Each structure stands twice: as structure tokens, then as C-alpha cells.
Amino acid sequence: xxxxxxxxxxxxDDSEMNRSILADMLGEEYEILEAEDGVQAIAxxxxxxxxxxxxxxxxVMPEMDGFGVLSVMNKRHWIxxxxxxxxxxxxxxxxxxRAFEMGVTDFISRPFDxxxxxxxVVNTILLYAKQKKLVGLVADQIYEKEQRSNLMIDxxxxxxxxxxxxxGLHVRHVHILSELMLKELMQMSDRYKLSRxxxxxxxxxxxxxxxxxxAIDEAILNKPGRLTPEEFEVMKTHSMxxxxxxxxxxxxxxxxxxxxxxxxxxxHHERYDGRGYPDGLKGDEIPISAQIVALADVxxxxxxxxxxxxxxxxxxxxxMILDGQCGTFNPLLLDCLTNSAETIQRELSSDSPxxxxxxxxxxxxDEMVRHEELAASERTLYLLEHERMKYRFFAQxxxxxQFEYTVSPAMATITPWGAExxxxxxxxxxxxxxxxxRSLLNEGDWQRMIETLHATTPENPTVTHVFKVNQHGRWxxxxxxxxxxxxADDPPQxxxxxxxxxxxxxxxxxxxxxxxxxSHDQLTGLLNHASAKKQIVKRMESSLDSxxxxxxxxxxxxxFFNDNYGHDFGDxxxxxxxxxxxxxxxxxxxxxxxxxxxxxxxLEYRDDVEPIIKRIFSxxxxxxxxxxxxxxxxxxxASLLGAxxxxxxxAADQALYIVKRNGRGYYRFYNNMMRDVLSRxxxxxxxxxxxxxxxxxxxxxxxxxxxxx
Amino acid sequence: xxxxxxxxxxxGDYEGVVARLRSEKTVKKFxxxxxxxxxxxxxxxxxxxxDYGEAFRASHTLKGLCQNLxxxxxxxxxxxxxxxxxxxxxxxxxxxxxxxxxDYRQTARAIQQLDE
Numbered sequence: 001x002x003x004x005x006x007x008x009x010x011x012x013d014d015s016e017m018n019r020s021i022l023a024d025m026l027g028e029e030y031e032i033l034e035a036e037d038g039v040q041a042i043a044x045x046x047x048x049x050x051x052x053x054x055x056x057x058x059x060v061m062p063e064m065d066g067f068g069v070l071s072v073m074n075k076r077h078w079i080x081x082x083x084x085x086x087x088x089x090x091x092x093x094x095x096x097x098r099a100f101e102m103g104v105t106d107f108i109s110r111p112f113d114x115x116x117x118x119x120x121v122v123n124t125i126l127l128y129a130k131q132k133k134l135v136g137l138v139a140d141q142i143y144e145k146e147q148r149s150n151l152m153i154d155x156x157x158x159x160x161x162x163x164x165x166x167x168g169l170h171v172r173h174v175h176i177l178s179e180l181m182l183k184e185l186m187q188m189s190d191r192y193k194l195s196r197x198x199x200x201x202x203x204x205x206x207x208x209x210x211x212x213x214x215a216i217d218e219a220i221l222n223k224p225g226r227l228t229p230e231e232f233e234v235m236k237t238h239s240m241x242x243x244x245x246x247x248x249x250x251x252x253x254x255x256x257x258x259x260x261x262x263x264x265x266x267x268h269h270e271r272y273d274g275r276g277y278p279d280g281l282k283g284d285e286i287p288i289s290a291q292i293v294a295l296a297d298v299x300x301x302x303x304x305x306x307x308x309x310x311x312x313x314x315x316x317x318x319x320m321i322l323d324g325q326c327g328t329f330n331p332l333l334l335d336c337l338t339n340s341a342e343t344i345q346r347e348l349s350s351d352s353p354x355x356x357x358x359x360x361x362x363x364x365x366d367e368m369v370r371h372e373e374l375a376a377s378e379r380t381l382y383l384l385e386h387e388r389m390k391y392r393f394f395a396q397x398x399x400x401x402q403f404e405y406t407v408s409p410a411m412a413t414i415t416p417w418g419a420e421x422x423x424x425x426x427x428x429x430x431x432x433x434x435x436x437x438r439s440l441l442n443e444g445d446w447q448r449m450i451e452t453l454h455a456t457t458p459e460n461p462t463v464t465h466v467f468k469v470n471q472h473g474r475w476x477x478x479x480x481x482x483x484x485x486x487x488a489d490d491p492p493q494x495x496x497x498x499x500x501x502x503x504x505x506x507x508x509x510x511x512x513x514x515x516x517x518x519s520h521d522q523l524t525g526l527l528n529h530a531s532a533k534k535q536i537v538k539r540m541e542s543s544l545d546s547x548x549x550x551x552x553x554x555x556x557x558x559x560f561f562n563d564n565y566g567h568d569f570g571d572x573x574x575x576x577x578x579x580x581x582x583x584x585x586x587x588x589x590x591x592x593x594x595x596x597x598x599x600x601x602x603l604e605y606r607d608d609v610e611p612i613i614k615r616i617f618s619x620x621x622x623x624x625x626x627x628x629x630x631x632x633x634x635x636x637x638a639s640l641l642g643a644x645x646x647x648x649x650x651a652a653d654q655a656l657y658i659v660k661r662n663g664r665g666y667y668r669f670y671n672n673m674m675r676d677v678l679s680r681x682x683x684x685x686x687x688x689x690x691x692x693x694x695x696x697x698x699x700x701x702x703x704x705x706x707x708x709x
Numbered sequence: 710x711x712x713x714x715x716x717x718x719x720x721g722d723y724e725g726v727v728a729r730l731r732s733e734k735t736v737k738k739f740x741x742x743x744x745x746x747x748x749x750x751x752x753x754x755x756x757x758x759x760d761y762g763e764a765f766r767a768s769h770t771l772k773g774l775c776q777n778l779x780x781x782x783x784x785x786x787x788x789x790x791x792x793x794x795x796x797x798x799x800x801x802x803x804x805x806x807x808x809x810x811x812d813y814r815q816t817a818r819a820i821q822q823l824d825e
Contacts, residue, residue: 060766089769
């Protein structure tokens, strides 16, 4: 794919003429992208990333100059992947030196010469492509080299085994056993400070443990019966001979592999208690490499057929070793043997060349992962580009504004959709001091957001706010979620933030409607009792020098309407009353339906409330169709009872009760006389629903009506 | 006026530029484009405003263009002006502005007279 597309070159120069001269020279073979200052250049780099094959960069530019671009490219490690050629007419050596230090590949001086420009561009792109290829080649070669040296070792040890009359599997088994036990050892203890490289080295070198046998007389080596003490003395020399062979090699003496192999040759018959040969070393005087191979050697000798014996099953062999029948071993290694018993049996029984090379592949892969310079292979770059593409796609689909902010350089990038939505550029330098960015939120919201963001920690990095955001002059509710980003340093440094803003204006409007629905009576559209109370309390708190009156009224004989004309009719009467009420009260008054056929009015007034009451009362009484509607009303004044909602409510309710008891159809103000009268008849026990205190009223049917609904 | 005569009129390096840009057609295209380039206007306006940072950049751009197009005479004066403005206003700059203006006018007039 890449080869079929034209390679992309980014030309960064503030002069349109210069850009087009260069584009003219290169446009046929390359796809040309242009940027007229450093900020645009960064935006293009951000957008196209490794897709860019080359950047041609001017130095002197407005907004952000070429050095600014280079410094961002260094911080983001883009300079390692994307070559830069400077095209400035600045040829002062201090400039050139600084630019080279910042990683530029080449200079093209002015005047531009078509041939030279062309050649330099082609060379640089080829060079970088070659470098990427080389990284891949090096990786391949490491693998190949490893393969080849393993092959050589295999051949060599095969020769030794052939002479020993062994099956040829011994060397491989010792290799596998050493590797498995060393891996176990590495997990169990850090006493020997083993790295993966050490393990690979020791298990590879283990193949050479018996090369000294090449110098032993074949008659002794392959003698079927027991060796005589003299013969055994000869046999014992093989360890020292092997070590000397390696030590006396004219070259490669300092190769780690050779050094470790010599250790193993010389000391793989030593024992932990000092009773081995040739040197009688004790405990950890014996190198761990030799200790491991000694154990592996013994185990495999026990479990394999030899000229002098038959194979012994795994369990028995382990038991013999643990019992000390084959000499004393490091207790830690014996633990390794028992712990990895299962793996050992499995690996040895299924051993085959294919499997061995699989295992090697795994090791090599592990090894490669740890080489950073090889990590950025083409595949990694491809994966990165793939992730970037995925991210862009999803960012576009979500209709969210996503953004990223870095502290140094102070820079924000915004997804294309979001940038368009907010009327911003996709890349903004120093965004916190950018006028347009600042105008997105109210100043207070900015402060809150910055404060909460500064209060985040690496453990607790996320903040969420719901703010109104300025979108092209329209303020819309948005939920903003931001996560701070921290460096891997110790202690971690705050390096920036990522976040997204989701427009929730429409759902917020829905919430408002729901809230409205919850605070209003659904039948009449008046406030319900709870929200009326809330508003009244608030009103009385805020206008201290006003007079207030609380009015409660209900419809006389409402149960009669319901019973004789049906509940629908009853509802229509209630809606009609509410409508009349709305017409009559003033804007500052509060009206509510507080249940059944009971309504509440709260009035604020200056001089005398009675004329207002009179007007409302006579307006509400009257006809509905051909029915006569009469109401009963009780009024309580704050001037008498204080600006306390519950007292006012009770008092108005009591006054209404008196009206009901005395024949209905009129209004009455509460006065102090009533309390005594009432307390004798119907003591006030609780502050619950007013109708509960009215035996008569209840008979008139307001509670039934409510239940029926 | 042919391109060669034009270059001779404002003191330019005709052979050099044709060799570098590979064809007379290309040179002519960019020479005509030069008339629409904003860097000279920007130089004048920023000098008027006293914005010497901007003036330096504009002069620098003009110089770069002259280099590319082989406008030798204007290149020389704009190069000197650029250096005079590099660290802000300087006494030499005053004298050089007129020279650059003269050279620019001469160059532009000659280009305008190019044959179609």
C-alpha cells in the first residue's frame, strides 16, 4: 500500500512563493502538504504522524519558528522517525549548529536549485527508509546468528556424545533441565542475581560440559562394567581437560559463553559439601552455572539408559538425589528440582527439535523486547498508525469534543469535530492565555476547573464538571471530564491532561421539563403543595418588610359534582377553577392546588389585604355551565402570626374549618379567638394534611376524590 | 520585453535562475507571482507601525525570495536591510529602506512589462 501511494512531504515556510517553488520542484513525485508557520506544522505532524516522509522547514517564521517546531519534534520523539531538512536562508553557523544538534538531517541553502533540492530530498527519504529496513535486518541477523551458534554447539556436543556412545539426547536434556531449573531459581530467590540473559548463556554453555571426554581413552569411556579406581582417576580428568581446552583457545577467551562453559566443564562434578572433584570446592564457591549443570547431569544420567545401567523412573531418580545418593547438592537447587518436576517430565518427554527451536524463538523474542532501539520496528510503527486511525475514527463518530493538553510545550489539540463545534483551531499554542479558549467558559468556571485539576493526583486523576460552554455565541450545557496525565518519574510530574466535553444541553432541557413536571400539579398546571411551600418560605425570607397572607379555599359540595356528573366532570371543574385563579391573581402571588379540591393562594401586599381577598373571592364564586359554584375560604395573616409557613397554614386551615362548620360559602380571617374554640372541639395533633382534621370536610368527599384519581 | 531583457533591466541573474529552476517557463511563472507576494507590503506597513520584529521577518522573507528568483540587486539591498533590522531598529536601516523601495519598484515595473 505504502509504495503505491505518493510519499508525503510537509513544506513549512511563511512565504507562499517559497512553498510553491519547492512544491513545483517536488510535486510530481511526492504529495505536498504545506504549513505557513510552526503551529500549523505541528498540527500537520500531529495529524499525519509517521505518514510524513520528510519535513522541509524554514527557520524564521511568525507564531512559532523552526526551532520551536524542532523542539516539539524532539519532545514528542517525532524527530527520530521523520527526517527534517532546513530550507532557511539563515546560513549563520550558530543557527546551523543548533539545528543539527536538534536532529535535522540536512540543509538546503538558497537559492533553491531544482536538481539539488530533488537529490537531497530523495537521498534523505531513502536514507530513512533504509534505516528502518536496517532495524528490521539487524533483528533478523541477531536471530540468524543465534541460530547458527546453537547449531555449532549442537554439532560439537554430538561428536562428544557419539564418542561416549550416548544417545545424543543427553546434551539436549541437560540444556533443557538447566534452563527450567534456572528459571525456577530466578523466581524463588535473587541470591544469584540471574537475568534472562544469564539463563540463556548458562543453558547454552551446558552443552559443552563433557567436551573433556574427547581426550579420554575410549576403552575407559565405554567400559560396560564398573571402573577400577585407576580408571576412575583417568575418567575424572575430563573436567579439567575440558576447562583447559576452552581456556587455551587462542581467541574468544573473553566471550561470556566460553568463560561460563569453562566454569561448567571444570566444576560440574563438584559437590555442595566439598566432596566432589577436581578442586573440592564447597557451597557457593562452586559457580551457580556448574552447580546447576551438575544436578541436571546427574538427573539425566539416572533417568537414561547407559552402558552400565538401565533408566530409572523420574520419581525414583528424584528420591535418590534428595536422599544424597549422588552426592550433596545446594538445598535451594533441590527445591528447584522438586518444584519444576512436572514441567521437567513434560518438557523432556515431548522434546523434539521443533519444540526446542520454538523455545529458542520465545527466548529471542523476549530478548528483543528488551532492546529499545529495536522496539520501534516497522511493525510497531504500523500498529501505532493503526491505533491513531482507530482513535480518529471513534473520535469522529462520538460527536464529543476530545482534547489533549500538554504543559510543555503549552499546547492543546482538539479533535476536528470539536474544533469546528467550538470555532477553534485544532491546535492551539498556550491555550490558557488564548482569548478564544478563555471565552469558552465563564471566568469562575475556568478557575474552578483549573483548581480541581491542580488538586488531582496520579491515583485520583479525573475531574468532572457540568458547565455552560460558549459554542459560537450560544451557551450550551456540557459535561466536561478531564484526566490529568503524569510522567513515569518518581515522584510523578504533571505533564498535561486529556479530556472530553459532551454536549448535554438537550438532555439538560429534558431534565428541566421533568423538574417542572415534578413541581407542578399535572391536572391544573398550578404548583403542587411541596413546591408552593418552598417558594413561599423563600419569599418570606427575602422580602422582610412586606405583609403576607396565606389563603386556603375549597369548593363547596365538590363530592356532589363527582358523584352526580362523574370524575371527568369534577376534573374539568377543577381545571376551570385553576384557570380563573390564574387570571385573577397578580404575578407576584403564588397559587397552588394542594390536594383534592383544595387550593392555596399566597399574597404579598402593603396596606390592606381585605379588598384583594374580596375581589378574588367573588371572582372565583360563580357559574360553571349551569351549575352554581360556591367556595369556602380561610385566610391567615403574617402580621398576626409571624412569617412562619406552618403557623400560617394551620391558621388558614382553621379559619376555613370554621367557615365550613358554619354553613359554607363565605371567607373568614383567622383570629386568636379561634384557637381556643377549635382546641376544644378538635385538638390539633399533628401538622399533617389539613383535611385530616375536618370530619365535615371529609364527609364532603375531598379525600375520596383524591383516592379515586 | 523578454524575460532575459527584464532580468537585465532590474539587475538579475538570468542564466543562474534558469539553470536552477530548469526552465524559462517556471522562472517566468514565479517572477509574475512575485508581483502578488505580500512580503514587501508587510515590510512597509510594519515599518510604519514601528513593529520591527515583523519588519525583520518580512524583509527576511523578501530576501529569501530574491535569492530564489535571482533578483540580485533587490537581494543585495534587502539582505542589508534584514541585517540592519535583525536586533530591532538601527540607524543604518533608515538609509536602506529607500534603497530597497527603489529596487523593488524597479523590479516590479520590469516584471509588469514582460511579454505575455
